[in-house]
Amino acid sequence: MFMTTALLSSQHVEEIKASAPVLAEKGEAITTRFYNQMFEAHPELLNVFNHRNQKQGTQPKALMQTLYAAAVNIENLESLLPTVKKIAHKHVALQVVPEQYPIVGHYLLKAMKDELGEAATDELLEAWGEAYQIVADIFINVEQELYQETKDQPGGWNGFRPFAVDGKNKESDDITSFYFKPEDGGALPTFSPGQYITLRVLLPDDQYTHLRHYSLSDAPDKDHFRISVKRETSPKYPDGEISNFLHDQLEVGDQISISAPAGVFTTDVDAGHPMVLLGAGIGQTPLISMAKGALEANPERDIDFVYTAKNEENHALLEEMNVLNERYENFRPYVRYTETDAHIDKEFLQTVIDENDTQEFFLCGPGSFTADMKEILENDLYISEEAIQREMFKPFV
CATH class of the missing domain: 3.40.50.80 (Nucleotide-binding domain of ferredoxin-NADP reductase (FNR) module)
Incomplete structure (x- = not known):
C-alpha cells in the first residue's frame, strides 16, 4: 500500500503542519463537537460506534490523537501505515462502508470551523478537506481489499453472520468462555492467532446495537469460535452492560450475530523461531x-x-x-x-x-x-x- 500527499499543494501542506499546535490544544474539543453533531444528524451511526467510548470520552481523544499525528506527519504519511492497517481491520470488523466517509468528513470540518472560529480560515479548511479525502480514499481502498479477502477465503463472509451459542464455560471468578457455531452449519474460515471477532448485541429496550471486539482464545481450524470475556464491574465501569449481558443472559442455544475474524496483532504459526x-x-x-x-x-x-x-x-x-x-x-x-x-x-x-x-x-x-x-x-x-x-x-x- 502506498500513501502519498502528492495531490496536496505545498501551501496546503504548510497549512496542515501549522495547525498541529492548535490541534494539540483544541483537538479534543473539536472531536467531541464532531461526534455530538454527527450523531444528532445521523443517529443510525450509533449502531456502529461504541456508546461507552463516547460517554467516557475515549473515542474523541483517540480521534484527536490521530488528527494530530496526521498533521505532524503530513509529509511522511508512510510512518502512519501500521496505524492505518490496524484501524482498517477495525473498520472491516465493524462493517464500515465507503458511503459513511463523506458524512464523517463533513462533520469533522464543520466541528473545526465551529470550534476554531476565526482561526479556521478558508485556506485551512480547504487544506484539511483535501487531506481528509486523500486519507479516506486510502482507507476505502484498503478496506475494500480486506472485505474481498475475507469473503473469498474458504468459509469466509462479509457482514454479520448468525451464530448459535454452542457452549458456555466459567473459567474463573470473572471470566467466562463462549463457544459459537454458525447457524447455517457452514464452514468457518481459519484465522491468525491473536485476531478477534466482533459481536453485535441488541440489549433489551435499547434502540441501537452495540458492537464489541473479543479476541479469539482458541487455536484456529476448529469447528467453533471461542472467546473468553471478563465481566466488567470496576468503579470506572460499574454497569459493564455488554459483558454482564453476555455473562448473565446469553445462554447455550441463543443466537448472536458475528463478523469475520480481523486484526493485525498476529503471529505466523508456521514459523520456527522462539x-x-x-x-x-x-x-x-x-x-x-x-x-x-x-x-x-x-x-x-x-x-x-x-x-x-x-x-x-x-x-x-x-x-x-x-x-x-x-x-x-x-x-x-x-x-x-x-x-x-x-x-x-x-x-x-x-x-x-x-x-x-x-x-x-x-x-x-x-x-x-x-x-x-x-x-x-x-x-x-x-x-x-x-x-x-x-x-x-x-x-x-
Missing part, C-alpha cells in the same frame, strides 16, 4: 490462542509464556496452560500473582529471556502493562522494536 508471550489479566486470551496454534503447527517450537494476574481465582484458562505445559517440553509458563509475588520486572524477565536474536515478543494487557514491558525489553534488555508486537486491552463493556 516466541515470548507476555500477558496480564484478560490480555492472555489472544496469547493462549497464539501458543496453542503455534504448538499444534510446530510441536518443537520454543515458547515462553509469562503471565500475571491478581490471584489464582482470577487466572482464566489456567487448566489449558497446565495442559500445554504437560504436553510440550518446550512450552515454559511463568506465572506471577500480584497478591503474593512481585510484579514482572527487569530482574524477573532477565531470568526468563535468553539472548536469542530470533525471539519474537507479543505483549497483551492493560496499556500500562504493555508500555512497561516494552520499555524494559527495549531499554534494559536491548530487544529491538521490530521484534515486539503489543496489543493494549481496554474494557469492552
Whole structure:
C-alpha cells in the first residue's frame, strides 16, 4: 500500500503542519463537537460506534490523537501505515462502508470551523478537506481489499453472520468462555492467532446495537469460535452492560450475530523461531490462542509464556496452560500473582529471556502493562522494536 500527499499543494501542506499546535490544544474539543453533531444528524451511526467510548470520552481523544499525528506527519504519511492497517481491520470488523466517509468528513470540518472560529480560515479548511479525502480514499481502498479477502477465503463472509451459542464455560471468578457455531452449519474460515471477532448485541429496550471486539482464545481450524470475556464491574465501569449481558443472559442455544475474524496483532504459526508471550489479566486470551496454534503447527517450537494476574481465582484458562505445559517440553509458563509475588520486572524477565536474536515478543494487557514491558525489553534488555508486537486491552463493556 502506498500513501502519498502528492495531490496536496505545498501551501496546503504548510497549512496542515501549522495547525498541529492548535490541534494539540483544541483537538479534543473539536472531536467531541464532531461526534455530538454527527450523531444528532445521523443517529443510525450509533449502531456502529461504541456508546461507552463516547460517554467516557475515549473515542474523541483517540480521534484527536490521530488528527494530530496526521498533521505532524503530513509529509511522511508512510510512518502512519501500521496505524492505518490496524484501524482498517477495525473498520472491516465493524462493517464500515465507503458511503459513511463523506458524512464523517463533513462533520469533522464543520466541528473545526465551529470550534476554531476565526482561526479556521478558508485556506485551512480547504487544506484539511483535501487531506481528509486523500486519507479516506486510502482507507476505502484498503478496506475494500480486506472485505474481498475475507469473503473469498474458504468459509469466509462479509457482514454479520448468525451464530448459535454452542457452549458456555466459567473459567474463573470473572471470566467466562463462549463457544459459537454458525447457524447455517457452514464452514468457518481459519484465522491468525491473536485476531478477534466482533459481536453485535441488541440489549433489551435499547434502540441501537452495540458492537464489541473479543479476541479469539482458541487455536484456529476448529469447528467453533471461542472467546473468553471478563465481566466488567470496576468503579470506572460499574454497569459493564455488554459483558454482564453476555455473562448473565446469553445462554447455550441463543443466537448472536458475528463478523469475520480481523486484526493485525498476529503471529505466523508456521514459523520456527522462539516466541515470548507476555500477558496480564484478560490480555492472555489472544496469547493462549497464539501458543496453542503455534504448538499444534510446530510441536518443537520454543515458547515462553509469562503471565500475571491478581490471584489464582482470577487466572482464566489456567487448566489449558497446565495442559500445554504437560504436553510440550518446550512450552515454559511463568506465572506471577500480584497478591503474593512481585510484579514482572527487569530482574524477573532477565531470568526468563535468553539472548536469542530470533525471539519474537507479543505483549497483551492493560496499556500500562504493555508500555512497561516494552520499555524494559527495549531499554534494559536491548530487544529491538521490530521484534515486539503489543496489543493494549481496554474494557469492552
